[in-house]
Structures are given as structure tokens and as C-alpha cells.
Amino acid sequence: MKKKETSLGAKIGVAIIIIIGLSIVASMAAAVIMLFGGSTSDGNVAIIPVEGILLSGDGYARGVVTSDTLTDDLQVAADDDAIEAVILLINSPGGSAVASDEIAAAVEDMDKPVVAVIREVGASGAYWVASASDHVIANRMSVTGSIGVIGSYLSFGKFLEHWNVTYNQLTAGERKDVGTPFRELTSQEQAYLKKKLDAIHWFFKQAVMENRNLSEEAVDELAEGQWFLGYEALEAGLVDELGSMNEAEAWLNSTHDIQVEPVWYTHEPSIIDVLSSLKVNPLSSLDAGVSVPMAR
């Protein structure tokens, strides 16, 4: 090569060709790795763990389940011809109302049998999800129910006042800054927010009523936010059976003639998940139960 004679234009041209060529080769190699690099499992029943606080959004971290991850898993199970049924292995105190509703909707949309197995806890939003399945199983000592809504917020109003700091915010619209942590809520604002929580509570109760085929009166009694042990939930009609995975397998076998060969749909946080942390709404409350973000 006579490099000294190569003009700048020619150099740029060659550089672009090399970059494009390598980019094509690299993309093809990455596609091949994605196609053949993933492990394949044999089995006919998807076991999807629902472990941790339910949040809307995507990403994955320990102690958190995002609605996108779960609905994607359910979609994969629905699209996989080898999968005949789904078992949701629930150990969650609930979480975001929206996430619970999204996951419950995805469970309802499944055209394959779905069994929910509540282990330690399947309360509030997690119970909302469980109730959407075809059969709910809980351990006799599991914590379940808790059909209620929490909206919590921190208020720094008095702290600011103590330090002689004045909160100034101009708003167009009387209620635009309702929920700001920098001042106390007025009684009207509390009533306003309570109305929103009542609306979410009503949606929750409606879902349980329809999913569990319970009367409105029965759900009203069960939906005061109280939690039930598994055996109490069975008496109240919130679960169908006491037991664990064995009972789920037996139910699928007896009612759908499915010999369960499990396929675990597990997720470990990827390198990128850890580095970029979780891509979820940071304003979502992390309280247990069905919760709603109170900040604007």
C-alpha cells in the first residue's frame, strides 16, 4: 500500500467501507449468538415466579417484579406451543396498582390454564394477580387478601417552617401541587386524594368480585384491607385450595390432563440491569399493598 499517496477523501471512503463491513459482520455474528446461545429447556408447564414488590415498567432487580417482565413472560408462554399451562409462584406483598392491574389483565388474557400458588405472601396487588388465575392455591399459613389501597407521602412542611424556609410555588390550577411534600395537605386536599384511593379500591374490589365470582356484599366485607391466613382465605372464598406446587400439578392433571414437566421462567439481573439500575418510575411508592404514587 502506498499510504502517503492516499488522499483524505479516499481514506474516509475506505474507512466508511471498513466500518460498514465490520458492522454487518458483527451484527450477523451477534444475531447468530442470540439465536443459538440461549439455553433451551424441555417441559410443558411454565413456572413463573412472582417474587417481590410489583412495579410498572421494565428491568429486573432482586425483590422487585416489573409488570413488563411478567407480561412478557406470560406472552412467551402463550406463544410457545410446547407450553400447556402456567403456574404463578407468588411470594409478593403487592405493589403498584397499575402494575397489578396490568399483570392481572395479562393473566386473564391467557388462553391456557393458569394456577396461582401463594407461598409466604400473596397479598394486596399480588392477590389481585392471583385472583385473575383459574385456580388459586395457598399454604394454610400464607398471608393473603389485604384488599385495600395505600397512598403514602412524606411531608416536609413543618421542617421547612422550623428552619424558616418558605415554600413558594406558582401553579395554574388550584390542585396542581396537591401532594407536594413541601407543605401540609389541607382537609379538602386530603378528601380529594382519598376519593382517588377509593376509586382504585373500587377497581380492585370489582376485579376480585368478577375473578372470584363473589357477591358485592361478600367482597365489601373482605375488602377492608384486612389480611387472611390461607385457611381463612379458603373459608372466605378467596382461594380454592390449600397446598403448594404438588396440589397445582395435581389440579392440572385432574382437570386438564396435563402431566407437569416444569420450565422455569427465571430472570437474573443482567450486567446492564445492574449497571443502569432499574428503569421504573422512581416516584412509585414501595409500600407493600396496592399503592399509588402521591407525588405528581
Add this chain to the structure above:
Amino acid sequence: MVNLKLPKQRVHIQDARIMRRFLAFLVDLLVLDLFILGGYEAVVSSVSLQQAFSGTSSALTAAAVTIALIALTYFALFEWLLGQTPGMMMLSIETQGVTLWKSFARNIYFLPLFPFPLLWVLEPFHLIWKKTRLLELMTKTRTIERISY
């Protein structure tokens, strides 16, 4: 036009300065990351930390080998065809005495096979102490900059 009869411009060739080489290398890594290896984000995303640390992910191993080969090819092709990588072009440095096999040999440290990864430690030390990389010494090539005065 007045003929000033100025003396002919003289060009001094010297080993490229370390900072320039370092910056050129960073630019090249950026080009690789932005324009060539973007497709590997999906591969890396699919690998869990547990798999990565335990070395049980075949996808990650395959991706690491492929990325290394592509990076090697990138540097080798540019240095062989143009005498410069895009990073070197931006920092006005270039290679000397590079042939096809020498261009691959002087960038062999990208291969993730023993003992080549040791060069990631040896090469910077050699560069700092001797002003040239160990592989450049072995392949009888140089990375230079031209200073006109």
C-alpha cells in the same frame, strides 16, 4: 507573486506521544462501540451476573471471542490499508512498516486466549518505559507522528 525563497519545510518523524496514542485508542474504542458492536448489547443483556461471574454463559463466551476478533480485524485492516485507524487520523499519528500479517500480529493482544491478555498489562508498561509497544518491537513496526518546522 513575491518569491520569498523560504527554506523547504522540514519534517521530523518521532515516536508518537503516549497521550496522543492513548486518545487515539479511546476514539477507536468509541467508534467500535458506537458503529460496529451495537448489536452485542442484546447479547450482554441476556446474560445474568451470576452466569457472567461463574463463566457458564456460552453466549457471553461467544460474544467475547467475536468482539475480540472484530476489534482485532478493525485495527489490523485500518493499519494495513490506510496506515492509520480513525482515532490515529484524528490525532495525526500513523503506523510505519506495517504489512498484512504484521498488522494482525501487532494487535494480537485483543485475542482473549492465554497468554495474549497478559499484554494488556505488559504493553502499557513497555510503552511508558521504552516509548514503543512490545508488539511493535517484535513486529518491527512503529507508531509515529510527523512534526513540521
